[in-house]
Amino acid sequence: MRQISDDERRTRLGRRHALAEPVASVVAATEAMTCLHATEPASVHLAAFARSGATRAAVDAALYDDRSVVKQLAMRRTVFAFPAGLLPAVWGSxxxxxxxxxxxxxxxxxxxxxxxxxxxxxxxxxxxxxxxxxxxxxxxxxxxxxxxxxxxxxxxxxxxxxxxxxxxxxxxxxxxxxxxxxxxxxxxxxxxxxxxxxxxxxxxxxLPDAPDRLPEREAYAALVLSWLRTFGPGTEDDIVWWLGATKAAVRHALQDVGAVEVGVAGGIGYLAPDDTGADEETAPWAALLPALDPTTMGWKGRDWYLGPHAAAIFDRNGNGGPTAWWCGRIVGGWRQELDGSVVVVPAEPLERAATRALAEQADRLTAWLDGDVVKSIYQSPLVRAGG
The missing domain is CATH 1.10.10 (Arc Repressor Mutant, subunit A)
Structure with missing residues (x-):
């Protein structure tokens, strides 16, 4: 059984989540993540911008004009924005x-x-x-x-x-x-x-041309396969939590898609059968992601990217606030001043390269927001405490 280290998991995260290597469109960013969290409407726009540089108008066009990305209530009674092509699987599972x-x-x-x-x-x-x-x-x-x-x-x-x-x-x-x-x-x-x-x-x-929903077992298999390509390797517990499904449904899906077992810290993880190769390291990267971002919320077991910061980033209900990332790890959060400027709030001492890269991301996000202030109700304890 191939062993995948935490370092390799962080490399895979950076590449597959379009953070180390951004994609060209809102649809591509959504497909990369399987879905974007949409509990707070602004999160869809912020998540798409972080991965593609999309303007607010481009996100609105994908949602309301092209309808290539569609908001749908699904896992754990949460609203997500899915690629339209994945909806038949979501509806059936x-x-x-x-x-x-x-x-x-x-x-x-x-x-x-x-x-x-x-x-x-x-x-x-x-x-x-x-x-x-x-x-x-x-x-x-x-x-x-x-x-x-x-x-x-x-x-x-x-x-x-x-x-x-x-x-x-x-x-x-x-x-x-x-x-x-x-x-x-x-x-x-x-x-x-x-x-x-x-x-x-x-x-x-x-969606007049949308195909019919898939049968339940086939639908779960399609959704789990997408999850594996985005978040793999992940454990059975990760998938059960993310789906809000039963272990039986997840086990059937893993079998049906031919998921490949690999070793991860703490147990057995799974990969999509067409995504088992080792990844080359990416260039160092930084990102500022919104509250409840799918990268933050993608796994139940989070130690490998969250480290000791669980109490600083997640509230008592398990909701993750806006996060600052450096090379596949959460290293802090971010907030906005009254004038709309974005400020990084570190959760740990940062190396100079990380400080500089996150400051550049803060300036980039400040320019994109152009004075708008996003008042998320899911601010992290770290940011609420003023850092």
């Missing part, structure tokens, strides 16, 4: 699993709070009503859907008895179920690039 869980929970909750006696029937009725309205009248925002469909304006209590609990409208729950199901998508955004005000659109209107 991770998104379908999320949709099943969301639909069941919503059905139970509407009965619990007295909205309906038959939760399954209520969910089926309301999801069909939303889809029918979008097909008949075209895209609508959440507010417009609530105005047109009074049932969506009902409110329900969440986290009762908790300090963070309260009331919320039921519309987002219905739309989450539909979005995960691949029935509707986040279409054109009525807000700016840093906000999320999508016009919900029936998927057949947004």
């Amino acid at each position: 991770a998104a379908a699993r999320t949709a099943h869980l969301q639909r069941g929970q919503l059905a139970r909750d509407v009965v619990k709070v007295g909205i309906a006696d038959d939760g399954d029937a209520w969910v089926a009725e309301q999801t069909a009503a939303v889809h029918d309205l979008l097909r008949a009248d075209g895209p609508r925002t959440t507010m417009q859907l609530r105005a047109a469909l009074p049932a969506l304006d009902a409110r329900m209590t969440y986290a009762e008895g908790k300090s963070y609990g309260g009331e919320m409208p039921i519309a987002p729950r219905v739309l989450t179920t539909l979005a995960a199901s691949g029935v509707i998508v986040r279409g054109e955004n009525e807000g700016g690039w840093k906000s999320s005000r999508p016009r919900w659109t029936a998927v057949e209107d947004w």
